[in-house]
Amino acid sequence: MSELPGDLQYTKDHEWLRREDDGSVTVGITDHAQSALGDLVYVELPEVGQDLEVEGEMAVVESVKAASDVYAPISGGVVAVNEELADDPEKINSSPYDDGWIVRLQPAGDFDDSGLLSPNDYQTLLDDLED
């Protein structure tokens, strides 16, 4: 298992978040998640402009094996979606933390990271799964 990027925050649902300079937050799924799902074949994205509630359905990622919901890690408005995933969903497999980003959200109100995990905490969660 490769090392987790240290500049990201994580959720127990195996998503990552990156705070951008403009205050928006980029969201994707972790290397662990893409590996468990297997080859991705389809990604259903939300509409730009849509408002999402924390833990509401944000996207659906479908692999050769199964469909899996991706939940909004925070409340916010969708300011961008990764359109390239429409033709190349495997970007999530090959580059989960970079080219495989899924959605960019503008947090509703102040960014609240109280429910999020640090790289260390997420690593602990992964280690527990291994046992």
Place this chain on the structure above:
Amino acid sequence: MGLKTPLYEKHLEAGARIVDFGGWDMPVNYGSQKEEHHAVRNKAGMFDVSHMTIVDLTGDRAQEFLRKLLANDVAKIRDTGKALYTCMLNEDGGVIDDLIVYYFGTSHYRLVVNAATREKDLAWIGKQAKNFGVDVNERIELAMVAVQGPRARELAAVVIGEEWREHALAMKSFYGMFAGDLFVARTGYTGEDGWEIVMPEGDAAAVWDQLIDAGIAPSGLGARDTLRLEAAMNLYGSDMDEGVSPLEAGLGWTIAWDPPERDFIGRAAIEKKRADKLKQRFVGLLLEGKGVLRGHQRIIVDGIGEGEITSGGFSPTIERSIALARVPAGDYDNAKVDIRGKLLDVRLVKTPFVRNGQVRIDI
């Protein structure tokens, strides 16, 4: 912790992701499932299918017994080693299991049945066999590896003893033969050429290594499922079960109606269904746009009714989503599928979707 085949350690060595399948710990993929799929379509892949149940039947009345037990007619197979695909029905005409039967003589047959249905199959076969004095011998000590793909036989021939090799390579489709300790059959579940090789469990690891060295790619149950779906081969438990007759699962071709006096189990029930005109069709579907068809999604046919996908997924060969479905009877080519509340266009297509490396439907 589930049951483990003699190749379990080999799977771990090859980096397999292990999942539960009918109580067995089996490899679902070793790396990229799509690459495993393409390896089988383009060259050769291999699957550990040791979890499947091999049952040998012996007794003077073995043929008579199987003509009662199975919906297809074993009297049709008279060449040594010849195989037959068939359903085993209950009295209501529902499918207890689908299986392959090999003929070695009218008093000796071999059945290969599904892993997940092992217990009920053995109970049912044992119960029926009593009346015919047929011995039912489960061969739990045997392992089985399916090598599949256009180059599978040529590459796998190395594991067959020299004295049998030429004969094995010349063997026709849907035949099997003994080759020393091995039993080799030209059968499979992928829509490609290949063999299923049965061996003593103690030989399995060495044979596996030889096959890897020959250039055959270990492939998991994930690829096995997308390959069989493209080949439109039914999956027991998804496409049919005890509540479904072969007629409603696209398996009418496996029922031997002649001779009419052969009274196989379930015959009366499915004859009635046939006479009543079927209310459902079993069809192949192609999703016109993007997305993935999955089992249990609802199919809507305007003005006619509704049906359901029995198995679906993404086809790596076609690069579109395909499915098998039970839909209302009627003459139509287009329908809608309900995917998470959105109605998307699907087209009914003639199966198989893919066979011998070639896409067989219009995209």
